[in-house]
Amino acid sequence: MANMAQAIRMALHYGEKNLGVTDIFGEDVGAPLGGAFTVTQGLETAWNSPLDERGIVSTAIGLGLAGDRCVAEIQFCDYIFNTIDLLKIAGNTLWCSNGQYNMPIVVMTPVGAGIRGSVYHSHSFDAWAARLPGWKVVMPSTPLDAYGLMISAIKDPNPVLFLKPKSLLRVRGEELLPGEPAEKELKSMIDAPIGDRSKWKARWPKLGEFEIPIGKGKIVHEGSDVTVVSYGRTLPLCVKAAQELATQGRSVEVIDLRSIYPYDWQMIRESVQKTGRVLFVNEDTEVTNFGEHLAYRVTQELFYEIHARPRVLAGKNLPGIGLHPNLEEASVPHYEDIVHELREVLEEVP
Amino acid sequence: MRQVQSTKSKAQMKTRPSAKKAAKKPSVKKTEKAQAKDRALGLLPKNQVLQMMDLMVKSRVLEERLIKVYKAGDAFFWIGGPGEEAFGVPLGLLTNKGQGPAYDYLHLHYRGTPTLIAMGMPYLESIRLIMNRATDRSTGGRNFANHYCYPEWNVVPVGSPIEVQYGMAIGTALAQRRRKMKKEASGVTIVTGGDAGSAEGDFASCLIWSSRPGNELPIYITVQNNKWGISTPFSEQHGEKNVADRGKAFGIRTNVVNGNDPIESYFQIQGDLDYIKKNTRPVLTEFHVSRLYGHSSASGANRDSGEDPIELFEKRLVDSKYVAPGFVKELWAQYDVESRQAADIARSEAGPSKDTIWDHVYADGENADWRKF
Ligand SMILES: Cc1ncc(C[n+]2csc(CCOP(=O)(O)OP(=O)(O)O)c2C)c(N)n1
Ligand SMILES: [Mg+2]
Numbered sequence: 128m129a130n131m132a133q134a135i136r137m138a139l140h141y142g143e144k145n146l147g148v149t150d151i152f153g154e155d156v157g158a159p160l161g162g163a164f165t166v167t168q169g170l171e172t173a174w175n176s177p178l179d180e181r182g183i184v185s186t187a188i189g190l191g192l193a194g195d196r197c198v199a200e201i202q203f204c205d206y207i208f209n210t211i212d213l214l215k216i217a218g219n220t221l222w223c224s225n226g227q228y229n230m231p232i233v234v235m236t237p238v239g240a241g242i243r244g245s246v247y248h249s250h251s252f253d254a255w256a257a258r259l260p261g262w263k264v265v266m267p268s269t270p271l272d273a274y275g276l277m278i279s280a281i282k283d284p285n286p287v288l289f290l291k292p293k294s295l296l297r298v299r300g301e302e303l304l305p306g307e308p309a310e311k312e313l314k315s316m317i318d319a320p321i322g323d324r325s326k327w328k329a330r331w332p333k334l335g336e337f338e339i340p341i342g343k344g345k346i347v348h349e350g351s352d353v354t355v356v357s358y359g360r361t362l363p364l365c366v367k368a369a370q371e372l373a374t375q376g377r378s379v380e381v382i383d384l385r386s387i388y389p390y391d392w393q394m395i396r397e398s399v400q401k402t403g404r405v406l407f408v409n410e411d412t413e414v415t416n417f418g419e420h421l422a423y424r425v426t427q428e429l430f431y432e433i434h435a436r437p438r439v440l441a442g443k444n445l446p447g448i449g450l451h452p453n454l455e456e457a458s459v460p461h462y463e464d465i466v467h468e469l470r471e472v473l474e475e476v477p
Numbered sequence: 478m479r480q481v482q483s484t485k486s487k488a489q490m491k492t493r494p495s496a497k498k499a500a501k502k503p504s505v506k507k508t509e510k511a512q513a514k515d516r517a518l519g520l521l522p523k524n525q526v527l528q529m530m531d532l533m534v535k536s537r538v539l540e541e542r543l544i545k546v547y548k549a550g551d552a553f554f555w556i557g558g559p560g561e562e563a564f565g566v567p568l569g570l571l572t573n574k575g576q577g578p579a580y581d582y583l584h585l586h587y588r589g590t591p592t593l594i595a596m597g598m599p600y601l602e603s604i605r606l607i608m609n610r611a612t613d614r615s616t617g618g619r620n621f622a623n624h625y626c627y628p629e630w631n632v633v634p635v636g637s638p639i640e641v642q643y644g645m646a647i648g649t650a651l652a653q654r655r656r657k658m659k660k661e662a663s664g665v666t667i668v669t670g671g672d673a674g675s676a677e678g679d680f681a682s683c684l685i686w687s688s689r690p691g692n693e694l695p696i697y698i699t700v701q702n703n704k705w706g707i708s709t710p711f712s713e714q715h716g717e718k719n720v721a722d723r724g725k726a727f728g729i730r731t732n733v734v735n736g737n738d739p740i741e742s743y744f745q746i747q748g749d750l751d752y753i754k755k756n757t758r759p760v761l762t763e764f765h766v767s768r769l770y771g772h773s774s775a776s777g778a779n780r781d782s783g784e785d786p787i788e789l790f791e792k793r794l795v796d797s798k799y800v801a802p803g804f805v806k807e808l809w810a811q812y813d814v815e816s817r818q819a820a821d822i823a824r825s826e827a828g829p830s831k832d833t834i835w836d837h838v839y840a841d842g843e844n845a846d847w848r849k850f
Contacts, residue, residue, distance in 0.1 A: 149652075149655065177686060179686070181678055182647065185647060186686065188644075189648015190652055193578050195648075212641070213641060216636060216641060221840060222619070222836075222837045222838055224616065224628075225613075225617030226617075226837035227628045227634075228633065228634060260838060260845070261845070284840035285839050388847075389850050391850070392847070424847075
């Protein structure tokens with residue numbers, strides 16, 4: 128099975144072949160490296176840009192104004208912060224022009240902890256991104272979702288921020304992509320060789336179109352006692368926690384939100400109405416966290432239908448994530464935290 | 478929506494000169510003896526010289542009307558380009574206007590009225606913008622004066638953040654370079670902005686990205702140096718003699734010209750655009766201009782001292798007997814009437830209604846209000 132890096136690469140290839148993508152660019156995105164996480168290896172329209180995040184985002188905006196389709200990369204979301212006003216502009220161009228200029232661009236960036244990345248390779252961006260009106264924001268947790276969300280992002284006439292959970296980029300999926308060959312064959316076809324790559328060219332499988340609609344979540348584990356809503360790195364941990372609690376007779380429903388904005392409120396609402404309890408899990412810092420918005424909404428709209436306080440489990444409100452595993456684990460949610468929080472929500476007596 | 482009186486300047490109506498045709502073949506024939514005194518005037522056909530005078534006055538009268546509209550309490554804020562006419566009008570005349578990469582892109586700052594007037598923008602549209610009317614075709618009442626947006630002329634939305642247009646211009650120029658390399662029709666990208674803003678990193682981005690070896694961009698990087706950033710003098714913050722000198726490190730062709738002289742500006746812009754088209758390479762030109770009503774209404778929008786490009790040009794035209802001494806005054810009065818009529822129309826129009834705030838957050842009418850997800 129493809130891993131998420133390969134899946135995104137194949138979606139980008141599909142985009143340049145079938146959806147009019149003209150430029151896939153950013154720092155070390157082109158040959159020979161093909162991206163810090165190999166996501167852009169072998170792509171025809173991939174090129175290396177100057178080391179200039181503001182230049183990358185503003186060039187994407189200009190390409191969008193000209194009607195070309197691009198996917199721009201910020202190498203780590205930790206370095207996207209000096210582009211925040213440009214992200215605002217991308218999000219407000221259609222609105223400020225009273226509907227006259229679309230901004231059909233995709234910006235992708237790896238996010239989150241889990242690779243011992245220390246202070247500047249472990250940031251999250253979902254809470255910040257949720258405060259960029261005009262953007263759509265997605266974060267997959269499986270290769271197939273990554274493939275389908277990238278295709279939807281490219282097709283979308285609005286700016287889409289595609290957050291790549293970096294600790295999941297090497298994890299293989301459990302579902303085949305449309306047109307995906309066997310694992311070994313895939314590797315020999317689309318992974319650049321170690322060493323000299325000057326003569327290497329990717330051989331692409333015949334891929335099929337597959338879209339995950341932006342704004343639609345997925346129930347990845349059905350349950351009836353409590354709902355947990357997550358996305359990205361923490362999502363598989365929530366599934367594992369649900370499996371563990373199932374052995375103890377507790378039934379946990381896990382929603383992979385997949386889209387942070389617009390988000391699938393109908394799915395959350397129906398699930399919480401069924402379970403009466405909810406936990407939101409993500410790893411961005413906890414103060415003014417996106418999960419807080421969802422918890423607030425549950426409180427406002429479902430107050431009389433729930434049996435426990437809605438909770439948010441998120442990253443500690445710290446200026447950084449320390450390198451030592453003890454520091455990292457104490458800073459962002461990990462498996463035991465999720466199990467613990469779920470037990471608390473389940474055991475709460477109104 | 479655009480029930481507008483005139484989109485053509487008075488001179489255009491009288492003589493209908495083709496700026497573009499004339500631009501390709503500047504006539505060096507002297508049409509009047511008096512031109513011997515002012516050789517530069519004779520480089521352009523007389524009707525084109527008069528057209529520039531006309532458009533400069535037309536633009537100034539509009540800006541002064543916008544200021545009056547502000548002072549009368551009919552607008553919240555004014556910012557604009559009085560003092561940049563001798564640069565902005567020739568730029569508008571020389572721009573190949575149209576929609577899409579086959580035509581020139583304009584990434585303007587908030588002093589672009591002279592350029593838009595030269596391109597044919599009617600008064601009413603600018604006044605609707607400053608009065609934030611629902612009929613404001615640039616922003617629908619959402620943004621400030623001089624924040625124009627004309628997709629049919631590739632005038633991309635003018636924004637308030639200083640200098641970001643220099644980065645976005647890279648993208649449109651890249652789209653044009655791609656087409657040029659495929660031998661498809663392609664225009665150039667033109668970006669304008671102030672001197673103080675050139676301290677922002679986006680200016681450096683523009684120089685670097687437009688001169689990547691083997692990927693040089695068809696981009697006209699211009700700076701309108703009025704020697705001020707609000708209240709801060711250029712001389713106190715900038716050690717470089719000219720902003721344009723910074724282009725030299727990148728092998729970019731650079732120029733510093735008197736942007737208060739419309740003839741000098743005209744030929745500079747024309748030559749620069751020709752070079753960019755021919756070579757698919759950037760040019761950086763700094764135009765020294767005036768800021769005649771201060772920074773904006775925040776500093777009072779009162780007449781400042783400083784060289785007035787219109788007065789200077791009028792004097793040249795009178796000295797060279799192109800026009801009689803009262804000519805400009807009369808033109809001024811005519812445009813003043815037109816501007817007042819336009820203001821009266823805009824004043825009578827409604828603002829945008831409250832229920833439109835969610836319009837155009839997303840394309841194609843898609844809901845962006847989380848309450849309705
Ligand atoms: C990024 C940013 N910083 C600050 C401001 C506030 N501001 C508006 S205009 C201006 C001065 C700009 O000077 P200059 O670039 O020389 O242009 P000019 O107004 O003189 O034409 C400043 C500081 C802004 N709009 N954007
Ligand atoms: Mg200035």
